[in-house]
């Protein structure tokens with residue numbers, strides 16, 4: 053298949069177990085880097101349980117919040133605070149209770165021209181480059197320790213939609229995306245495949261029977277954005293029983 057490795061599909065019982073497994077991987081990635089840690093979050097419904105878990109005393113007390121920085125892999129082009137805003141969901145679920153404000157790195161959507169996701173993309177690219185300390189990504193020194201990802205019903209991941217030019221971008225780190233053709237039908241800003249790949253681990257979370265059809269296609273190697281996304285390091289698919297394709301049952 054294009055970007056991912058079948059052998060890294062990890063099966064768990066249900067969404068609760070998936071959130072615990074993901075939280076343990078977050079902790080492991082933080083522990084593996086004794087210095088400044090960069091985690092790229094995802095939006096949508098899939099990571100919400102994980103985010104809420106990270107705010108519980110059990111996990112909250114195990115995270116060295118001062119040295120962990122939180123980014124977002126894509127944003128719906130709506131103002132901060134809008135229920136559709138990805139980073140606002142993560143903030144409400146755990147970041148605002150746990151992380152120093154200066155360690156939270158949202159994609160700015162309230163720019164001078166609110167109808168211009170390209171401007172937001174350029175600003176966020178500048179912020180990523182400043183955090184990374186270089187204009188060029190170096191494979192030996194990943195931008196992120198961990199990138200969280202989800203899969204949409206059409207096989208999109210982050211805001212990389214099938215057939216959209218953003219999917220083919222190889223130079224820019226972040227790009228604006230015109231109105232999405234799946235819900236919510238708003239423009240987006242997204243990190244590009246090479247930027248997302250610059251990580252020690254990319255972790256997909258996929259749960260529920262509603263995801264089984266698209267996951268079957270992605271893991272069968274169909275040319276879909278989620279199948280093209282992968283880490284320069286490790287790529288892991290955390291999948292619950294309901295979402296697990298037939299071919300993977302009993303393995």
Ligand SMILES: O=C1O[C@H](COP(=O)(O)O)[C@@H](O)[C@H](O)[C@H]1O
Nearest residue numbers: 094095096097098202203204210
């Ligand atoms: O719109 C988006 O959708 C994908 C998948 O979301 P989910 O609700 O099916 O988990 C998400 O990964 C992305 O961040 C978001 O902007």
